[in-house]
Amino acid sequence: MYSSHLAPSGHHVPFAALGLTPKTTTLEGLFSAQPAETFTAGQAVFWEGDASTHVVQVVEGCLRLYRILPDGRRAVIGFTFGGEVLGVSFQGPYLYTAEAVTPVRLRRISRKRMIEVAATSSGTLRQQLMDKMYEEMSAAQHLIIVLGQLSAEERVANFLVAAAQRTGADRRKPVAVELPMSRLDIADYLGLTIETVCRVFSKLKREGLIALEGRHQVILRGIAALLDLAGEMDEDRPCGIRVPARPEAALPN
Amino acid sequence: MYSSHLAPSGHHVPFAALGLTPKTTTLEGLFSAQPAETFTAGQAVFWEGDASTHVVQVVEGCLRLYRILPDGRRAVIGFTFGGEVLGVSFQGPYLYTAEAVTPVRLRRISRKRMIEVAATSSGTLRQQLMDKMYEEMSAAQHLIIVLGQLSAEERVANFLVAAAQRTGADRRKPVAVELPMSRLDIADYLGLTIETVCRVFSKLKREGLIALEGRHQVILRGIAALLDLAGEMDEDRPCGIRVPARPEAALPN
DNA sequence: CGCCGGGTTGATTAACGTCAAGAGGCGTGG
DNA sequence: CCACGCCTCTTGACGTTAATCAACCCGGCG
Structure with a gap:
């Protein structure tokens, strides 16, 4: 693909x-x-x-x-x-x-x-x-x-999905993703603190969406569910609905 | 320049x-x-x-x-x-x-x-x-x-300073900046709500850093002070201190 | 075995969002 | 020209989220 x-x-x-x-x-x-x-x-x-x-x-x-x-x-x-x-x-x-x-x-x-x-x-x-x-x-x-625009949970979900896509893994199947960087790296990337990243990881784990295999490997059980959490902000899935904010041009369509 | x-x-x-x-x-x-x-x-x-x-x-x-x-x-x-x-x-x-x-x-x-x-x-x-x-x-x-990385106040300060620079205004002097966009536009740009943007504007006004002339004009009294608030994240002022996180590579150079 | 650094979890606080009400411009129509 | 109404902006009270502070855990290494 x-x-x-x-x-x-x-x-x-x-x-x-x-x-x-x-x-x-x-x-x-x-x-x-x-x-x-x-x-x-x-x-x-x-x-x-x-x-x-x-x-x-x-x-x-x-x-x-x-x-x-x-x-x-x-x-x-x-x-x-x-x-x-x-x-x-x-x-x-x-x-x-x-x-x-x-x-x-x-x-x-x-x-x-x-x-x-x-x-x-x-x-x-x-x-x-x-x-x-x-x-x-x-x-x-x-x-x-x-x-x-995204909440902490959405950001982390996004990060995990993006990491999975990057390896070329196919969706719908559980995928093991390597995350060689530290939690602090992830936090500084997502504009969160290390604690918040941890908590979200734990929450996703409790909910059965992911499994943590050591510090640097995450298994994603179904990318689809994570995509929902991610606000479906998949890398390239434009939501180009032609609904301008102002009424002037909005009436047709 | x-x-x-x-x-x-x-x-x-x-x-x-x-x-x-x-x-x-x-x-x-x-x-x-x-x-x-x-x-x-x-x-x-x-x-x-x-x-x-x-x-x-x-x-x-x-x-x-x-x-x-x-x-x-x-x-x-x-x-x-x-x-x-x-x-x-x-x-x-x-x-x-x-x-x-x-x-x-x-x-x-x-x-x-x-x-x-x-x-x-x-x-x-x-x-x-x-x-x-x-x-x-x-x-x-x-x-x-x-x-x-920045707080609400830092984001707004940044926005104002950037707007001022863009007009080519020289620092240190009070500058009138046109902001033709709505507060909602600014909020959606800065990842804040409209209310937070308003509150920060009001705070800066109380502190005498800016003055509001109608909805679409702001007078910046001293860009320098705003730059402080902005976390000094001026468009191009890299803070390239060579201090790597890990000790391994820090010794030479 | 004990130390050390990164990671996890819990309690509390601060910042920002949400909800709601009121103020002020600005255009329209009288 | 003024009055009205609408829309945007502003301000306040309250709720939620994530940051902060702090303790503890766990795996790796001396």
Whole structure:
């Protein structure tokens, strides 16, 4: 089904296989030419405010993306897992720090080179970059809605469902989801406290919607039920009912 | 100076004036060739979920950008004012509905044409598009932090300061800011209720930080004080202190 | 075995939402 | 031009949610 967050391998191979595009004109091609670097847990890949000199593809492991506010609060902006690409839409400095949650293997390419190749090559790479930017934008706006409109329970349900979708798990079946990050990471991501996250986890467990297997694994018993709780704010299920707030344009339809 | 939200006129003229770039290879050039359309208050410019066929430049007036959740809640994602450009980073369907708050004049160009010109022209337009996308991303991430981490008072202070910056007003002086949108729009934008927004406005007024001139104008007496309240979360003032959470990587550098 | 850090649970408090009533603009119609 | 009514905004009383404060648990490691 090709979820918007999934690994780049597979679906794009046909192009290269047919010889229509030399491999350096796709994102995957550019990345695969780079050596893999490794980071230990807690190590930063880049810092907020640094010049965004590189674009990163996580091969394996999990990164947390965050900013520190002047008073010390930490806002986690997102997490990046194996197979995902990071920081495509940066034109100025990095907007957040990226730090390894687990040991991480990743590849990076220089943004300068990527731009050059995009400018001189046929449209494939440009298209891929635009797609990635749109994904990043979609994710950001999804988070805006979660943080602005949803209750604690809805936020956690959303987080769990999103994590499940990201692995490509099929709905309706129980799925085991790895959550390598700490409760504090989750709390800072969802705009809650660690205690509230715990309590919601416990509540969902009592209600039989999830089971906790150790600290870093959750089994979702039926994504559908969780989706209800999540306010059905599934990543991409627009509720574009054409009902403007003001009466002027509302009468037809 | 060139605040990230400012009107495109002025600073980019030199290029065209020197004849270095034909006018159709800049965003301003493309837009200025289009006729201005007008929308009445409450009228939608485009709808969430529609194919994002056009990029829009608001000439005059104010748009609100929002999504409706399945249960009817409304999340306002942002506002667009005269001189600003809208929807550059859409590669799939529009992620929100854009609706006129006031009477609006705007120009639009087809995305298809914009992409074509960007692909065939020199780098100027491509650069401008990337800049706009980065701006949109910065704005989204700023909102994520406001919604995820800040208190009601901090959110409102932030909103007021951001509105002031957007007009290009210089700090330290009292500034009159136009807020054409309703209290409900502000509430849905800040993830608060209308009553809470009112109460914070009243509190700031009691404290002498602002004065309310009618429903749609606020006078900020000293942006500096408001910035304190705002958690000093100024649009771009990264607090990139290199203090990782884990000790492992902290020692070098 | 005991310590330590992260996680969980409980009691209390503070912040914000909800419900309800009243005030103030603004357009319309007399 | 004024009066009325409507809609938005404002303010107050009360309820709910999530934060805070605090204790305890549990698994990993020295």
